[in-house]
Amino acid sequence: MRRARSSLRQLLEPLRRQGRRRVAAAPQENAALQALWDVIARIPRGSVCTYGGVARAAGLPGHARQAAYALRVAPAQLHLPWHRVLGAGGRIVFPAGSRSFREQARRLRAEGVAVRAGRVPHAQIADDALG
DNA sequence: TCGATGACCTCTA
DNA sequence: ATAGAGGCCATCG
Numbered sequence: 001m002r003r004a005r006s007s008l009r010q011l012l013e014p015l016r017r018q019g020r021r022r023v024a025a026a027p028q029e030n031a032a033l034q035a036l037w038d039v040i041a042r043i044p045r046g047s048v049c050t051y052g053g054v055a056r057a058a059g060l061p062g063h064a065r066q067a068a069y070a071l072r073v074a075p076a077q078l079h080l081p082w083h084r085v086l087g088a089g090g091r092i093v094f095p096a097g098s099r100s101f102r103e104q105a106r107r108l109r110a111e112g113v114a115v116r117a118g119r120v121p122h123a124q125i126a127d128d129a130l131g
Numbered sequence: 132t133c134g135a136t137g138a139c140c141t142c143t144a
Numbered sequence: 145a146t147a148g149a150g151g152c153c154a155t156c157g
Contacts, residue, residue: 032154051139064139065153072138085138093138100138133157140151 035059036070039130043084046111048120050086051093053127068093083107090120 035058043049049057051064060066071082083104087093094101096118105115114121 055139062140062152063154065137066139068138069154082138087138088140104138136156137154139153141149142151143149144147 032058032060032063032066033070033073036067037074037078037080040067040071040080040082040085041078042130043081044126044129045081046113047126047129048084048086048090048108048113048124049127049130050088050090050125052088053125053130054085056127057130084111086120086125090122090125092118092120 036054039054039057051067054067055061055063058067067085071080071085074080074082092101092104092115094104101118105118108115108120113124
């Protein structure tokens with residue numbers, strides 16, 4: 001997906017230029033953030049993966065927490081499919097019953113992904129299909 | 132420089 | 145299935 005990548009870059013450019021304002025751009029790791037955002041943006045509809053998987057696919061093995069951070073600071077403007085990213089074992093990481101928790105489950109089911117007790121069946125996790 | 136803090140992970144019991 | 149411990153790593157005050 002070459003197109004998606006370049007348009008993503010264009011989208012990020014104005015964000016970075018706003019400088020002093022905290023918009024959403026993280027201090028230094030813009031390269032890492034872009035890589036993570038890029039991977040997340042490529043997760044196909046109806047498919048899910050884990051934080052660790054996203055980090056690995058972005059060339060940052062062991063940086064699962066950074067994947068989470070990337071999502072937390074991601075500009076809404078990017079419209080990333082954040083709901084397709086789950087914790088280890090296909091678990092929704094938000095506190096059960098929280099707003100985000102329900103929203104994520106709702107979005108997943110809307111894409112035909114089975115969610116039961118805050119989890120997605122292991123078989124549906126497509127970490128390896130990222131790179 | 133340091134300790135606290137996460138949308139985390141894995142192993143063990 | 146659940147709980148706790150320990151590990152990991154960038155960010156922040």
